[in-house]
Amino acid sequence: MPLVVYILGLTIFSITTSEFMVAGMMPSLAQAMGVSLAQIGYLISLYAIGMVIGGPLTTVALLKLRVPxxxxxxxxxxxxxxxxxxxxxxxxYDIMAIARVATGVAGSACFGMSLAICADLVRPESRGRAAAVVIGGLMLASVLGVPMATLIDQHMGWRASFWLVVVLAAACMLLIAFLVPRSKPSEAVSLGDELGxxxxxxxWTAYASSGLIIGATFAAFSYYTPILTGITGFPSSSIPWLLGVYGIANVVGNGVVGxxxxxxxxPIMVGGMMLLGISLTLFALFADHKTISVAMLVVTGLVGMSMNPAIIARVMKTVRPGPLVNTVHTSVINIGLGVGSWIGGLGIAAGWGLRSPLWVGVALSLLALLSLLPYLGQKSRDADAVAFGRS
Structure with missing residues (x-):
């Protein structure tokens, strides 16, 4: 695997750390900005809005200009x-909010460009493994980046955490400038080709599967803390290490799937959705048993977000993996994340209890499975052959 693939993974690590680290420093930011915790929470949503809407539009502009x-x-x-x-x-707060939207826009475009460069650097049959390395930066951000940023916030202040990401982004720029092969202007993908x-x-079927898989995962994961404390009976002090275990499972699963x-x-995606549906069902039925709950927490970590290399590999096989295709895929993943979390909360709001998000996850994983079954057993589609032939 080329060294630059790992540098692209470091780029995603930096971007994702910035996206989620606000959650770990809410009290500090609320006090500094003089706003409520809810308003600080909106900073995460603003970043996501920038990724979902601004990222694809920015990528279209770059393609229109034929920028390599x-x-x-x-x-x-x-x-x-x-x-x-x-x-x-x-x-x-207003300046911070605008900055978060801008970082979301740039971050989404960086995702798409990183995956497009990654696809160009390796053989078609190695794209899934390479994508696993790049997306591994996202996994490490939850296990290492966010806790590190929170620790820095507690000892040096929230601004130090933000500046750390600036330093990481600048370091990635230098490494990419010197190590990524120069793109020829003639190799720039045209907007017409990308839109085609x-x-x-x-x-679109692949996109739908991706959104459902991530939606199923986050419908449940978003409410793990209240479930584990309110039903399973774990003290609040146990949540960091439980989420740490979940994060480690994500990293392990990402490596295996990749x-x-x-x-x-x-087959990996089908098996993953079957395991996710079963584990969430058992979690919902036995949420008051600590051993079973922790075991199912680990299983969902192994087969949830860790499906990312497979869903990326599928999209890269289906069409030419250009920057716009990858950026829109990033937006779809973020839409799945947001919608899954929102639907998961509807059951709680309707009075169906804290277990309801787990059942929502089961339903979405079943829908994801149904979207995959028509493709099971087909070793290669005509679209795959065309995509590989053009690579």
């Missing part, structure tokens, strides 16, 4: 570092 992928990634990382610097220097890929109905995602893309 390497140059586009450097531009977006530069914008990201500037916006993050504004956030680190913010003295008011969206005529493939199998791409190793086999290229060769067994659909």
């Amino acid at each position: 992928n390497k140059q586009a990634l450097l531009w977006m990382l530069g914008l990201y570092a500037i916006a993050q610097s504004v956030a680190a220097s913010a003295t008011g 890929e969206f005529k493939n109905p199998h791409l 190793r086999f995602a290229d060769q067994y893309t659909i």
Whole structure:
């Protein structure tokens, strides 16, 4: 695996750490900005809105200008570092909110460009493994980046955490500038070619599966803390290590799935959704048993977010994996995350209890499974052959 693939993983690590670290420093930010905790929570949503809407639009603009992928990634990382610097220097909530939207826009484009460069650097049959390395940065952000940022906040203040991400982004820019092969202007993908890929109905099916898989995972995961404390009976002090165990399971699952995602893309996703549905069902039925709950927590960590290499490999097999295809896929994943969390909360709001998000996760995993079954047993589709032939 080329060294630059790991550097792209470090880029995703930096971006994702910035996205989620606000959750670990809410009290500090609320006090500094003079706003409520709920308003600080909106900063995460604003980042996500920037990713979902602004990222694809920015990528379209870059394609229209025919900017090569390497140059586009450097531009977006530069914008990201500037916006993050504004956030680190913010003295008011409005400035912080604008900066978070800007970092979300740049971050989404960086995701798409990183995956497109990753796909160009390796053989088609190794794209799933390479994507696992790049997306591994996302997994490590939850296990290492966010706790590290929270620790820095507690000892050095929240601004130090924001500046750390600026330093990481700048370091990634330097490494990419020197180590990523230069893109020829003639190799820049045209906007027309990129938009043409969206005529493939199998791409939209792949997107739907991705959204359902991530939605099923986050419908449950978003409410693990109240479930584990309110039903299972764990004290609040146990939540950090329980979520740490979940994060480690994510990293392990990501590595295993990434190793086999290229060769067994659909079977891995089908098996993953079956295991996710079963584990969430057992979790819902036995949420008051600590041993079973922890075991199911680990299983959902192994087969939930860790499906990312497989869902990325599937999209890369279905069409030419250009920056717009990957950026829109990133938006779909974030939409699945947000909608899954929202639907999971509807059951609680309706008075169906804390177990209801787990059942929502079961339902979404079943829908994801149904979207995959028509493709099971088909070793290669015509669309795959075309995509590989053009690579």
